[in-house]
Amino acid sequence: MGSKGVLIGIAGLLVVIVGIPALLVSFGASDGDGAGKMEMGLAGQSRLKVRVYLSKEKRVVGLPLESYIEGVVAAEMPAQFHPEALKAQALAARTYVVGRLLNKRVVDVKEWGPQAQGAHVTDTVQHQAFVTDAALREKWGYNYGNYKRRVAQAVRATAGQIITYQGKPIYAAFFSTSNGRTENSEDYFKEKYPYLRSVDSSWDQLSPKYIGRVSLKRGLFLKQLEDFTGKRLTEAAFETGGEKPFIVLSQTQGGRIDQIRIGGQVFKGREVREALNLPSSDFHLQLTDEQVIVTTKGYGHGVGMSQWGANLMAEQGKSVDEIIKHYYRGVEISRLDQ
Template sequence: MKTAKILRYLWFAIFALLIVSGGCNWFGGKSPQQKPTPGQTPKPGSQQQQSAATQSEPEITVYMHETGEKRKMKLEEYLTGVVAGEMKPEWPVNALAAQAIIARSFTLHEIETKGGVPERGTQASTDIKEFQAYSAQAINDNIKKAVEMTRGMILTYQGKPINAWFHASAGGITATAKEGLNYQEAEPPYIRSVQSPDDLAPADVKHWTAVFTKQEVLAALAKIGKSVNRLDSLAIGEKGPSGRVTTLKVNGQETVSGPNLRVALDSMKLKSMLLDKVEVSGNKVFFSGKGYGHGVGMSQWGANKMAVDGKKPEEIAQYYFKDVKIEKRWK
């Protein structure tokens, strides 16, 4: 009998000790948060993800399209080449720094959502058609300073890197993703159309005329799946919120995507879809408009003017997007 009582008291003592130490979960309590195993991705918003975000600068593999090699480098080193390739190196440091924030955000967004450039087996590429422009030769002290002063800074929406689109000149107003890029997914909540101070853009960007032959336009139409035997007329159809042409009418009947036709023709020649006029005359097709690029996100010429006016890099980058925050991912 005494032995039974001793065993019962001993059992209660062990039971109480387990509850106090938190070593059991019998009453619905939360067990201690486990650390991720090596290679395991922390869940979004978890303490592990937040602490990992400020641990160290990533090393990435970049496909160098000029030589075909794959080169490992720190992300900030890669960015100096991107900023030098995407913006004029002699521009104000604050404009270059805004571009660094945008390019860094774009890079991380692509890596975290798509794995970078999976077809190359790398996190980035120097081929502008695949990723971003890159020019190691154009790097100067201004570029290095701009990247260093914004080290680790990215734009985030609800804690995630945004798809930080940018372009040369908005022609005075930026576009939504759908109208500027014919974006097929839901419009990102952080993309908006805003007035852009593109005053300093050169004359051939402020106003331009692009001329193509009918054969060139017919070939471009075929590229986007619109096979037409002849081209009697081409006219502006619908426009988006910023005034950009989203559709064109071929021969008064066939409707084609404006952004898609621009890329199929030559996006460096047909500079934007912020068009004033489209006209077919003889064997030629004339487009007149303003701005340069798809118009979504940050305007580089707008960033230049804002920097000249004394705006900080963070202010410039945030101006072109809605409800975004600056987050420093590494020191």
């Protein structure tokens, strides 16, 4: 073989060497819904693409799955949190979006208008918060390099892994801080999930978001409740003939308000929380001459993994597996290629 033939042979060999990994990591999703066959590369990373609608920029971007997860973890959890907590957040975020795509539950993105066409998720809490790398550079400033590395390491350590129950991705709900326990899913949402059960998270008392307090003018308090629920309320609701104006009728297993009577009307705790934009549905109402003082415990809906709880568990030496299996009962951590 001459020198020209040797060069051709070497070039052909390089094509084969480069081409094999490319074939191994191919992803067979359709452009329509993104829920195709997920194949894994040698590094265990899916070639799935996630299309995200950036609500402020009003445009859709397509990202590799793991790049998307980095943006979610950075948006949803402080980068200073313990690495095991960051890993738990990465697992929850990846499980959520994979389950969403496999079940083809993407039609709600259409609510954002024609500019969101083709997106799988938004960058809002309607799905999962997400932040672009450019926004992170601005947000983190001189800490960008360190924080970026911490988040990337957590995502890379869990690459290609999701949380499953009986072989299927779970609804990986998470929130900031509990009131000391998490909620059964059906006590806040409609659906009952066997893995979203009320569990102890009493260490959340150390979270800076554990206690909240807000004061509302009496008229504004009643108006917001009425506007949100459609139930008629007037200042007479506070004139109860010597009875307490606020009576808790029942509580959930997680210690939040299930039903409460305000004046002559009965409300769900979730209704009051959302009407008044409260941090939690574990609240106490106190009436003064001018205002209603609302004291809350916890931050978020309370279902699934407490983010501050996960961080505090990690600081006590718990691993990501222990954190996940505490907040999501009876689950396994599985690989996408399984």
